Amino acid sequence: MASNPPAPEAPYATGNTLVYGGYRADDEAPLGEWNPTAESVAPVRGRHRVAKQRGGGFARSSTVLGVGVIAAVSAGGMASANTGKPPVSISMPDLPGVGSLISDDDSAADTATAFSTVGETTTAGTAQGTSDAGEALRSRILAQAEVQQDQIDTRAAQAVADAADKEARDAAAKAEKDAQAKAKAAKEKAEAEAAKKAEAERLAELAKQFTLPTSSYTITGTFGQAGSLWSSGYHTGLDFAAPTGTLIKAIHSGTITEAGWAGSYGYRTILTLDDGTELWFCHQSSISVSVGQKVATGDVIGRVGATGNVTGAHLHLEVHPGGQADGIDPMAWLRSKGLNP
Template identity: 80%
Template sequence: MASNRPVPEAPFVPSQRSAETLAYGSVRTDEGPWEEWNPTADSIRPVRGKHRVAKQRGGGFARSSTVLGVGVIAAVSAGGMASANTGKAPVSISMPDLPNVGSLISDDEPAQDAAPALAGFGSEAAEETGQSATDAGEALRSRIMAQAESQQTQLETKAQAAAAAAAAKAQADAVAKAEKEAEAKAAAAKKKAADEAAKKAEAARLAELATQYTLPTSSYTITSTFGQAGSLWSSGYHTGLDFAAPTGTLIKAVHSGTITEAGWAGSYGYRTILTLDDGTEVWFAHQSSISVSVGQKVGTGDVIGRVGATGNVTGAHLHLEVHPGGSSEGIDPAAWLRSKGLNP
């Protein structure tokens, strides 16, 4: 086995140093003065063999070891940070097979060249770990963004569905309202048409009745109405309708019927009662004369007597009363005549 040749000792002069101090930076009495030594290739020949010690330039191997340690620590720290940030299992770091120190350091290549290789390994490991952490963070970001987009899509879908439902409801309400308005208008139009038809029918009926009924006299003035209160009447109110007209004015039958009474009737003076086919009695009072007899059949417009001032009166007039069904209580003659198409 080859061994390294010892380095020649440098000359020294003991008398040039103090012998009292033994601390760091001091010299002993048995040491001589130090001289600057600059070895050359001639003074030191490289030792070749299996076991070689590389020449160090400014602590190159130490720096390489430091760089390796820092790279490994950085890689492990990056892996831990990636695990903490992403919540995943720590990233395993595979260490490549490193050549032995002797192969990294040779006489042909400077020793400090090993430092970049080791530092490069640490950088590559750190870059790989950082890339893994970046990929994990990017995956987490993508997942969060996808969830946010999904939630936003769901919200937009719900909003669109709600808007569509509201629009459909509004449209349905509008259609229902329009249908209801149309129905109301149709019902109103139908009612109006029915009312108009009823009015026309009533007018036709009254027109037909008018040919069957007539007013009891002509050239008259209404002086007292039905129900009018006063002391002139024994009942305290007027029981008929008064047609004031000159004495002798003709009195006519308002409708066809039978004469059931004709003669003197006390305060009514001369009175004629005409019973119609439906049983209604029409009284004609205060006549000056009677032209018919009991049991006689008369038609509409036939003369039955003349206007006078007999009985309890203040002047010549025809007192007309209407008693449906022959009842003792009469009704308003004006309303009854209007129901027959006549306007007294």
């Protein structure tokens, strides 16, 4: 740490007065008032030389501080000489720039060099700080970009996973729907087959209860045929052409409710079943039953003929459900009973 050396001890001389450049005896004539100037004062050599500074308030203030220090030292000596008190050692603390200012010529040059590099150091430090700040900003931006990219990748992966999961669910739902449709179709097919089998069995049972009205026949007219041969304008029954005298049988068990002549129908027999359905047997050559008679399936009720409005021997069969005036198709009715004319 640089410091100013203590002031030189004042001589303990009595009768002498301290003056500039030495002492004089009290009896010597006064030298007169001294007013030092730049020309009269020689430069102080050694560590107490004040270095000249160019520009800046700090150098000028340091110079003033150095001169003040010298004046204080001199004043201390004079005070010691006048008062006779022991000399006081004055030490100056280290102050930035002061030690280097109060120095030899070489030190002053070094100080000037040091001061000249302050701006360069500051500029370099500023540039370094700016570079560090830019690098930190760049690193932060890259980190944020990386985080955002990770988020985008995560969302994309999640979207792919969701799409795959949805596709799997849709496929599973479709497979389940197809399986249900197949099961339903198989069930419906099985039910249809079972119903068909049941119907066949029913018809077989009915066939045992029903029979065709005659044998050795040919179907020559069907229900609904149009023509002038029929008074209604269309054929109202089913014609079984057979030789005259061919036996006519009861199709099912029932009661004879009519037997006799019926105009254009010739000789007609009406068999009423238990459900109220009337069966008309027309154009008979002869009748073998009477009204009120109970007959069973297959009993002979008459014979094929050509009576009434006909062009040849045949059996004209009509079916009237519930005894209604208008009949239905006898072919369909017979098939519903398990018979196939």
